[in-house]
């Protein structure tokens with residue numbers, strides 16, 4: 001169990017030591033986003049711009065223009081919707097190498113409530129040309145994703161959660177931009193893609209990101225006890241989208257399920273549906289927040305109330321099967 | 325002072341009464357945040373005297389029985405994280421029962437972590453994303469002018485919040501439209517989350533900035549009810565009024581005072597006991613009506 005944002009703080013410190021061009025910006029939330037770790041070690045390369053997110057995005061663009069690699073952090077609501085046009089014009093369209101690492105994404109922000117629960121950030125960032133969008137499942141995948149973002153030339157959006165989450169990233173696995181990973185069963189991605197549809201078959205395949213990967217693993221375990229064979233793929237790289245793995249899984253499954261801690265519109269579920277509608281039409285069940293705002297409550301209770309836990313996902317899948 | 329006396333026209337409530345109500349607000353803040361296990365005590369406590377002056381000092385013309393009364397004064401809590409102080413005032417005013425306060429931040433409660441106007445009578449704007457409230461207040465004040473209403477619009481801002489550019493877009497518009505029915509109060513407690521405002525990103529000279537933007541300005545001790553009421557009662561002068569209220573973050577709980585860490589952390593266990601002991605007042609023990 002670890003919070004992805006703690007892993008972010010750690011890896012940012014490592015990157016800071018390795019690369020003097022790394023600079024970090026925050027908007028009065030450095031203790032929560034964990035950029036405070038970098039700030040302590042490299043005060044001259046850390047800029048707390050105050051509660052001024054729009055300015056922060058523009059300043060990051062300017063720093064990038066001189067070859068710096070800015071990591072920009074605040075909560076996901078303030079890192080995307082609030083500054084969408086600054087990201088669009090000054091960063092993505094301008095082609096600046098800015099890394100936006102947002103924490104407190106999704107419902108599991110908890111008691112702060114709807115104003116602080118980003119449920120549309122993945123959609124907003126995904127629709128921007130040039131933008132890479134990553135939603136890691138746990139601390140280890142976060143570390144790898146942040147490193148991949150630093151090495152990538154171009155704007156990146158990484159969405160992290162607030163809470164500590166169980167470690168689920170398969171040991172020995174590698175995060176790569178544009179590629180998903182098989183979390184269960186432990187068959188390498190390449191093998192799933194290369195095998196004939198007869199060789200590897202599932203009843204249902206989950207494509208999930210963020211904290212929902214763990215919930216899908218739980219759902220898969222429950223479904224197995226009902227004789228339903230399930231695969232779980234982690235698509236931390238929401239964009240570029242791993243169409244190869246998605247299509248390969250769809251060819252081998254009766255039902256596809258997308259799962260994200262986000263509105264079912266426009267995010268990972270949208271990407272799965274777009275890909276499959278064009279390439280291999282199959283039934284898709286989208287698990288996520290059903291086009292509504294969030295609310296205050298403990299993180300776990302919220303996931304339960306919104307039907308986003310393993311058991312309720314398993315129920316949804318069983319119902320979907322009965323209708324196939 | 326009784327409910328009735330408050331309504332006597334001309335006879336303003338006593339300073340003593342407003343101070344007592346501020347004490348009650350502080351007591352509710354600590355109890356509700358403590359019960360919730362999360363929330364924002366620091367900035368709620370620093371605003372307690374300001375909010376008490378507005379609601380219990382005869383400043384705001386509102387009617388709990390008719391929360392959407394067209395002629396009511398509007399109060400926008402732009403620093404929405406101070407929701408506990410607003411909820412406490414609304415409950416004491418009778419907008420909803422006082423015992424609802426203890427449901428703060430729980431699943432299904434109308435009392436969201438940040439105020440939701442659709443869920444709570446008396447909440448004028450859904451705030452929590454800083455920097456947006458003053459613009460909403462400008463719109464309300466413009467509507468008042470259009471409709472030839474005599475209501476006033478009040479907005480309470482944080483000093484860190486004044487770092488948001490949108491505050492200054494709103495300030496510009498308010499002066500441009502000569503909104504003398506609009507009044508902003510800045511809770512000038514000198515702290516934000518990452519530390520002193522002056523260290524993170526200075527907003528000074530704040531009062532001169534508002535003046536330069538075309539506002540009437542006044543600076544007061546934000547914990548002195550008489551000074552607050554005097555400033556709030558200033559006659560309209562053809563332009564919006566900014567009241568810079570000098571405050572102490574965490575005011576009323578010694579170990580929270582001027583400590584940035586108490587911005588967004590709930591006291592628990594022994595700390596909660598100590599905090600409650602400090603805000604306890606004799607009249608807090610007897611349950612009031614509702």
Ligand SMILES: Cc1ncc(C[n+]2csc(CCOP(=O)(O)OP(=O)(O)O)c2C)c(N)n1
Nearest residue numbers: 028367452453454482483484485515516517
């Ligand atoms: C747009 C936005 N950015 C960041 C935050 C997170 N946040 C909540 S309170 C706060 C500090 C506010 O400081 P200040 O305005 O001085 O309030 P006060 O000291 O009165 O509590 C921040 C950064 C937010 N709510 N909204």
Ligand SMILES: [Mg+2]
Nearest residue numbers: 483484513515
């Ligand atoms: Mg402050």
